Amino acid sequence: MSGNQRETRLASRAVQVAFLIALLVLWYLATTRWRVSPLLLPNPLVVLRDFWSILITGEFIGDLRVTLTEFVSAFGIAASLGLLFGYLIGRSQYRIQIFEPLFAGIYSVPIILFLPLYVLLFGLGPASKIALGATIGFFPIALNTIAGFGYVDRTLVIAANSMGASDLQLFRYVLLPAALPIILTGMRMGFTVALLSIIGSETIASLAGLGHRIVYLAEGMEMAPMFAYIAFVVAIAAILNTLVSALESRGRRR
C-alpha cells in the first residue's frame, strides 16, 4: 500500500471516530443542557453505568443463550440447505432456469410477514424464531451458491476435462474455488439477515431472548437499561460480524 492510500484511510477513520464522538456529545447535551425527558432519552452516563452492571452481574446470559442458540440453529439450517440446494440447482442450466427466478422472487418478499404464521405453527418459543431465521437466511445463501456454481467459466471446465480431471477433482480444484467467493458473500448476507430477523421477531412475539428483553424494558419505561441492552446487542452483532469477516477473508485467500 502506498503512503498516500494509508493517509486517506487514516483520515477517513478519524472522521468516522469524530462523527461517533460528536453523536455521543450531542446525546449528552440533549439529556443535560436541553432537558430532553429521560423517558425518551436517558443520560448516556446512566446508560453506561447500566451497561456495566449488565456485564458484571451476568444477567444477560439467559437471554443471550436463547438468542444465540436460535441464531446458530437457524443459520446452520439455512447454510446447509442453502448450499445443498444451491449446488444441486447450480449444476444444471435447466434447473437454474426454473429455480433461480423462483427463489429470487421469494427472496424479494418480506418474509417476516409470515411471523404470525410461524408462531401459530411453532409456538412463541425459540422454534418459530429458528424457522423464520432459517427461511430468511436460506435464500441469499441458495441464490449465491447457484450463481457460484452455475456460472463457472466454461473454458476452465473444458480445460480441466481435457486434462483428464475426475468429477471429484473438477469439484475440488475448479468448481469450488471458482464458486467460493460468491458463496462466501451469500453466507455473509444469510448471516446478517438471519440475525436481524431473529432479534426482530423476538421483539414482536417471544418468551425470551435479547429482543424480548429490550421490548420488556421499554414497556416498563426503564429506558436506561433498555438502551444498555441495545448497546449490548450492537456489541454482540459487531463481534459476530468481525468473526465472520475474519472467516470470510480466510476463505477467500485459499
Added chain:
Amino acid sequence: MMPDQVAIRINGVSHQFGQEGEARHVRALHDTSLDVARGELICLIGPSGCGKSTLLNIIGGLLAPTSGSVEVSGKRVRGPMPRDIAFVFQENALFPWNTVFENVNLGMVFQGVLLAAREARARRAIEAVGLKDFAQHYPAQLSGGMRQRAALARALSLETGILLMDEPFGALDEQTRMILGEDLSVLLSRAEKTIVFVTHSLGEATFLADRVAVFSARPGTIKKIITVDEPHPRRPDFVTSAKFTSIRNELYALLHDEIRKTMAESSASAAGGRAP
C-alpha cells in the same frame, strides 16, 4: 503415408449444431478428411465460422462429431484422451486462483502423474517457455503473452504426443504474437510433437506450419492443403524471404473468396434473407 506415421486420422467428419429446422441449426463442418503425420505441425486456417475450431474439439474428444470418426495413434477418439492429447486454448484457460506453478502442477494432477515426478516436470516446462522468474505469479499479474506461455507450459508438462492449439495467440498484439511464434518454432523443433494449430493469421500459419489446411466457408471443409517446405526452427528472416511471401499470397488468394462468401452470407441473413 504409412499407417504408423499417421498420428491423427480424420475420416469424413461432419458436424452440425442443433437439429435440422431449428433456428439455431448450424452445419459447421462437412465431410472433412485429413491425415496428420507424426511430428508434423499443421495449421487450420479459414473464414470465421468455418468449423476449424469445431474440428479441433472433435480431434481432442471434447465434441462428438455428427458423423465420421477420428483416430489418434490408431485408437478411435470417444472422449478426452489426456495421455495423448493436450490443449492450449485461446485465452483465460488458466485457473486464476492458482499460480503459474500450481496451474502446471494441477494439469499433471488431473492427468495422473505421480507426485514425485511432477515438480521436476513443472519446473522444466516453465523454464522452457521462459517463465522461470514468474512461477509464483498469479495469471492476473501476467501480461497476455505471458499467460499464453504459462498455458503452453501446462500443455508441455503433460508430455503428450499431440498438442492441439486453438488460436493460442489470437488475443495478443502483433508484436507479442511474432515473438511467441518464433519461440514456439524453436521449442517445438526440439519437442517432436504432432501439432494442430488453428489460426486466423496468414503470417502465423506460414511461419509455423509444415502444412496449412485452408478451409472453405460454412459448412467448412478442407479446400486445399499448402506445404511450407522450410526446416524448423524457422528463423526470423524467413518472414522476409520470397518463399514466405509467395506462400502467404497463395493462402491469401485461397482465403479471399471464402471470406467474401462468408460476408455475403452473413449480410444476407442480417437482411432477413435465408442463407443459400
